[in-house]
Amino acid sequence: MTHGGEAHDRAEARPSASEPFPAGSAEVREVDADVPGAVGRMLDHVLAERLRRARLADPVFAEELAERVTRFTLQGGKRRRAQLVWWASRACAGRDPAAAAAALRIGGALELLQTCALVHDDVMDRAPLRRGRPALHTDLTDRYAGRVGPGQAERFGQSAAVLAGDLALAWADDLMAEMPSAPWTGVVVRRLWSDLRTELVAGQYLDVQGQITAARSLPRLLRAACLKSALYSVERPLALGAAVAGADDVTLRRLCDAGRCVGMAFQLRDDLDDIFGDPRKTGKACGGDIREGKPTYLVAVARRRAEAAKDAAALAVLDRWLGDVALTERGLEEVRDVLVATGARATVENKIDRLAAQGLRHFDGAALHAEGAGPLRGLLRATAGARPDGDAAVRPGPAHGPYAACTCDEAGSGR
Numbered sequence: 001m002t003h004g005g006e007a008h009d010r011a012e013a014r015p016s017a018s019e020p021f022p023a024g025s026a027e028v029r030e031v032d033a034d035v036p037g038a039v040g041r042m043l044d045h046v047l048a049e050r051l052r053r054a055r056l057a058d059p060v061f062a063e064e065l066a067e068r069v070t071r072f073t074l075q076g077g078k079r080r081r082a083q084l085v086w087w088a089s090r091a092c093a094g095r096d097p098a099a100a101a102a103a104l105r106i107g108g109a110l111e112l113l114q115t116c117a118l119v120h121d122d123v124m125d126r127a128p129l130r131r132g133r134p135a136l137h138t139d140l141t142d143r144y145a146g147r148v149g150p151g152q153a154e155r156f157g158q159s160a161a162v163l164a165g166d167l168a169l170a171w172a173d174d175l176m177a178e179m180p181s182a183p184w185t186g187v188v189v190r191r192l193w194s195d196l197r198t199e200l201v202a203g204q205y206l207d208v209q210g211q212i213t214a215a216r217s218l219p220r221l222l223r224a225a226c227l228k229s230a231l232y233s234v235e236r237p238l239a240l241g242a243a244v245a246g247a248d249d250v251t252l253r254r255l256c257d258a259g260r261c262v263g264m265a266f267q268l269r270d271d272l273d274d275i276f277g278d279p280r281k282t283g284k285a286c287g288g289d290i291r292e293g294k295p296t297y298l299v300a301v302a303r304r305r306a307e308a309a310k311d312a313a314a315l316a317v318l319d320r321w322l323g324d325v326a327l328t329e330r331g332l333e334e335v336r337d338v339l340v341a342t343g344a345r346a347t348v349e350n351k352i353d354r355l356a357a358q359g360l361r362h363f364d365g366a367a368l369h370a371e372g373a374g375p376l377r378g379l380l381r382a383t384a385g386a387r388p389d390g391d392a393a394v395r396p397g398p399a400h401g402p403y404a405a406c407t408c409d410e411a412g413s414g415r
Contacts, residue, residue, distance in 0.1 A: 020045045021101035028095045031104070032375070035086045036079040039107045043074060046108060050171055064143070065160060068136055069168050073115045077131060077283075081114065081237040082107025083379055088241025088255060090372030098180075102244040105179045106189070110237060112172035117200060117232075119165040123158050124208060125292050126325070131283040137161035169197075181244065188243045196236040203228025210295040211323070218304070221297045222264070229270070230263025234383060254366040261359030262384045265352045269385030271296045272348060275336060287332045293323025302344035309402035314338045343403055349387070356384035 020041045022028045031038040047070045054066035082104075089103035121127070122135040129135060134142065141157030148156070176193050179186075206224035209215070238259040242252050273282050274289045275298070289296050299322065306314040317338045321331045339345045363377055 021104055022097045024097055025095035028090070028097055028100045031086070031100065032090070035083045035107075036076070039079050039082045039086075039104060039111060040074060040076065042104050043108045043111060046175060047073065047171070050174075064140070065164050065167065068139070069115060069119075069164050069171075072119070072136060072164075073111055073168065075131070076111060077114075079107070079111060080379070080383060081110040081233060084234060084237035084259075084376075084383070085110065085241035085244075087372050087376035087379055088238045089245045091245075091366075091368040091376050092242045092247040092251060092372070093245030094369045094371065096245070099245040102179055102181060102189075103241050105175055106240050106244060109172040109175040109193075110240075112168045112175065113197070113200070115168040116165040116172065117204070119161050119168065121204070123161050123165075124204075125288060127284060127288055129284050132280075135161075136164055182246075185244060185246060189240060192236060192240050192243060196232060196240075199227045199236070200232045203232065207294065211293050214293075215295050216300050216303060218297065218300055221295055221300050225264060225267040225297060226260070229267035230260050232263075233266055234263030234380075235259030251366050251368070254362050258359045258362035258366070258380060261355045261362065262380045265355035265359065265384035265386065268297060268348050268352050268355070271298045272345065272352075275332070275339065276345070287327050287335075290321055290332065290335055291323075291325050291327045298339065298344055298348050301347050302339050302342045305342040305344060305347075305403060306338070309342075311342070311402050314342060341403070352384065353386050356381060356386035359384060 020038070022031055051062060051066055051070055054062040085107045086100075086103045089099050093099035118130060119136050122130055123137050127135055128138050137157040137160070139157075140160045141153050144156055145153045147153075176190075179189070181189060203224055203226075206220070207228060210221070210224060215221070235256050236259075238255045239252060242255050247255070271289065274296075275286060277286060279285055289299075299318065303315065303318055306318070317334045321327055321335050324331070359380060360377065363380060366373075368376070
């Protein structure tokens, strides 16, 4: 599955044994047991050197900003994007240690890029918590709250967080630039990395632009979800793992098709979890999208169905609470009731199941090494967030009241 002549080039690009990268097939198998841990050890190694250089630049900058970026990245979350890169590489290259080392490096770069995205996202969303702890801008605001007025401290925290995200992005690019690779592989990987960063920003822009324009077109909302989540969170990590392993074009295309479907399901599940999820599991308070007035697909489906049914009460609830930063728990319950009563929640649940099933069909059509294909398939299914019986879509129960006659299918084709 490799491009001609690349095996020799990759052999020459193997990392030294002193670095936290697998040097042989046995070490590749060891990483399989704990991919997040291996990515964390690699990041610990890389970021220690970045911190040393930050302290040389300025000790205050290093202590207050660079160390926070490092801690945020090392604490991490599930490292799902890094796992997708790893298992895609394993599924395409088997136990090749050079491809495995490159996959770990790319996984680390994605973790740093995720730090950038989350830190900036929390500023834009005015979210006080991240992973159950104060968001980075909140932490920096609190640090200076006793020295200056609250407004000045808040502006400082937000400004500093923007710089922290920029620093994480710079470090991510450094990690990618330092990755040894064969010439053709390097060209493909750099192009994918460039596209990924552009798509991420485009998706975030559509997100915030949609808030101010109250955009409610379902195709546009799906496009934003595709850019900011389907591509960034799943398809591009899969493509990067396959590319660094020298996968052929057919394999790469099928993995990308699988990743796009699974990534869309992942974003739709995230929209549901924001309203119906358990904060102890999600690490953030429920209702953030409602408070910020984010035009999610879930809410847009509810609004469209309420308009079709001429349900003025449901529309009044959405108009009352969407974009209200003072959203109360009672208000959130009212929104939940509307999402359930209109059938929007069931519609999105079914769309998730269809997308997951379609993504796995694409995946099953790829010629992969069995040792990596099994774990990768399981990871994709978990990422999609489909229900246990999600290989077949589950239809909602019979509708009642003004929604009984609604036959429109907002779920789309699953692409």
